[in-house]
Amino acid sequence: MRNLVPDFPRAALTAFYWAFLFYLLLPLTLMMALSFKDANFVSFPIGNLTLDWYAKVIQDKQFLEACLYSIGIAAASTLAATIIGTWIAMLIVAEGIRWQVVIFALAVLPAVVPGMISAISLRIFISTIDMPTGTGAIILGHTVHSVPFVVVMALTRLRSMPKNMVDAARDLGADNIVAFLRVTLPYLAPALFGGMMFCVLLSIDDFVRTFFLGGYRATLPMLIFAKVQGGMSPEINAMATLVLVVTTSFGLYAEFITRRARTR
Amino acid sequence: MDPIVTFENVTKSYGTFLAVEDLNLEIERGKFVTLLGPSGCGKSTTLRMLGGFEVPNSGRIMLSGKDVTRVPPNKRNVNIVFQDYALFPHLSVARNIAFGLELKGHDKKQIHRRVSELLELVQLQEFAHRIPAELSGGQRQRVALMRALAPDPDVLLLDEPLSALDAKLRQQMQMELKSIQKTTGKTFLFVTHDQEEALTMSDQIVVMNKGKIEQMGDPTALYSQPSSTFVANFIGETNLLRSKVQSVNGDLTAVDWQGITVKAGPGALLPQPGDSINVVLRPESIKCSLSEPSTTNKAKGRIRQRVFKGNHTSLMIEVANGAVLNALVHPSDIAQIGDQDIWVGWNTDSTTLIPDKHAAE
Numbered sequence: 175m176r177n178l179v180p181d182f183p184r185a186a187l188t189a190f191y192w193a194f195l196f197y198l199l200l201p202l203t204l205m206m207a208l209s210f211k212d213a214n215f216v217s218f219p220i221g222n223l224t225l226d227w228y229a230k231v232i233q234d235k236q237f238l239e240a241c242l243y244s245i246g247i248a249a250a251s252t253l254a255a256t257i258i259g260t261w262i263a264m265l266i267v268a269e270g271i272r273w274q275v276v277i278f279a280l281a282v283l284p285a286v287v288p289g290m291i292s293a294i295s296l297r298i299f300i301s302t303i304d305m306p307t308g309t310g311a312i313i314l315g316h317t318v319h320s321v322p323f324v325v326v327m328a329l330t331r332l333r334s335m336p337k338n339m340v341d342a343a344r345d346l347g348a349d350n351i352v353a354f355l356r357v358t359l360p361y362l363a364p365a366l367f368g369g370m371m372f373c374v375l376l377s378i379d380d381f382v383r384t385f386f387l388g389g390y391r392a393t394l395p396m397l398i399f400a401k402v403q404g405g406m407s408p409e410i411n412a413m414a415t416l417v418l419v420v421t422t423s424f425g426l427y428a429e430f431i432t433r434r435a436r437t438r
Numbered sequence: 439m440d441p442i443v444t445f446e447n448v449t450k451s452y453g454t455f456l457a458v459e460d461l462n463l464e465i466e467r468g469k470f471v472t473l474l475g476p477s478g479c480g481k482s483t484t485l486r487m488l489g490g491f492e493v494p495n496s497g498r499i500m501l502s503g504k505d506v507t508r509v510p511p512n513k514r515n516v517n518i519v520f521q522d523y524a525l526f527p528h529l530s531v532a533r534n535i536a537f538g539l540e541l542k543g544h545d546k547k548q549i550h551r552r553v554s555e556l557l558e559l560v561q562l563q564e565f566a567h568r569i570p571a572e573l574s575g576g577q578r579q580r581v582a583l584m585r586a587l588a589p590d591p592d593v594l595l596l597d598e599p600l601s602a603l604d605a606k607l608r609q610q611m612q613m614e615l616k617s618i619q620k621t622t623g624k625t626f627l628f629v630t631h632d633q634e635e636a637l638t639m640s641d642q643i644v645v646m647n648k649g650k651i652e653q654m655g656d657p658t659a660l661y662s663q664p665s666s667t668f669v670a671n672f673i674g675e676t677n678l679l680r681s682k683v684q685s686v687n688g689d690l691t692a693v694d695w696q697g698i699t700v701k702a703g704p705g706a707l708l709p710q711p712g713d714s715i716n717v718v719l720r721p722e723s724i725k726c727s728l729s730e731p732s733t734t735n736k737a738k739g740r741i742r743q744r745v746f747k748g749n750h751t752s753l754m755i756e757v758a759n760g761a762v763l764n765a766l767v768h769p770s771d772i773a774q775i776g777d778q779d780i781w782v783g784w785n786t787d788s789t790t791l792i793p794d795k796h797a798a799e
Contacts, residue, residue, distance in 0.1 A: 336522055338522055339524045339526065342585075344490075344511045345516075346586075347542055348512055349512055357526055360526075361528065
């Protein structure tokens, strides 16, 4: 007999999903919409539309400098985190079960320590060793934060790698380093690529650590924060919209690439 | 002739587990040699020691006259075909095969020539640029084989490479492996737990059990002249007639098989009257008939179970002394036989004697 009663749990699940999506997208949509407003203040109705704010933003030297600075920091911390994270993941799979757990737990600790705490402790640390605040300190902070994500992604991939593959490379004449470079690394590549994209996004987005460790140059989030302090304006909306569009497409592209590589 | 591989008193243990115990083995150049045994018998450990992935606790391994006991895998001239193939998923078929050659520093032209030559040998020319994920199981198997053959190893090691294939493909690959071994003239050391596989392909079979060599010889000898109950049971199907020796007359031994006197053919051992002994009787050697047969040995019995298998029928026969024999007969041979008393018979030359291990202990 067919079920004549409507499928309530399923309907509820679907409804909640759409409600969540609405809640998620509404603020973003509003922000984007207001970036086209032809007036100096942020409020409805939008009235006339204009691209002037965007023109202003992309000609804004401060904004462009902050972008470049953020990208530079992201690149440096991602590179460092990828090398350290891969190294730790390789160490974990090479160790016995008991040490694996310990090393793994320590390696992912930075991901679960609250940003505030990690930022303050890093700040205290760098003043203890007389390291100046600024670029180096920010990169250090971002790297520490990013390593766990690389470790987790690299480890997942390494665990799925047939153990015989490295043996096969050794058997065919490769020493340990050649086997790593020619077999393990290419096998890890999709996971590492995904991990790197994630690190870049984490770094670009980071405010708390950068705030505590930074010097006089502003990263993107710091610049936006400073601008908001001076009062809302559609210019900030335009800036935020640009950042949102670029990082989202970046993230989606990364997901697409890793997914394609993983199914092969 | 000089053996290409020699194991001298090789022992390997993991903690308290003795994987291989005092192994002495010589492998002849150009032969297809199979290490056969149940899992945990030490066959894979033996292969991995020759491959360089395990180092023996004691003893010596010689390869082409050189001591390689402690030489790492990348520095010895043997290659392995792994059980799961272990192809490099990011490289094309051609690049997989070229891997070993590139590391040996051959020039590009040479590599290209060798790779096409090998691809041709297994008819995979048009798959050269595919990646392993785009190949079938049998094709991957062939690529793994060619990748291991490419650097021209002294010995090719094969670690149960056919176990992942389905029955039909496995049979086909057995033939192909054998013919590739013949055309290339390479020494193959094959590891398997499948006795049929071993019988089909090998020039020489080494049966291993509990870290030791139980018996070695060519397939026919192993099948017809097993030297222990383990080998008799492991290779092919067997009836073991537990008996007592009555008298010995040259090659002929008369034994008492639970009340029935049986004459048995020669075995490796010299029995004495009164000894406990096993007579190995293969199921296909047993003939069934309604009238008394002219074979050397005969007994009355009844068919208790028959299973039709197409080209043969498998029978369970209860013999007059209460023992049960397994027999394989041609279906038409027993078409006339029902539930009545029948005769079973077999000739002396289809039996062999082996010591009764339980009595010896």
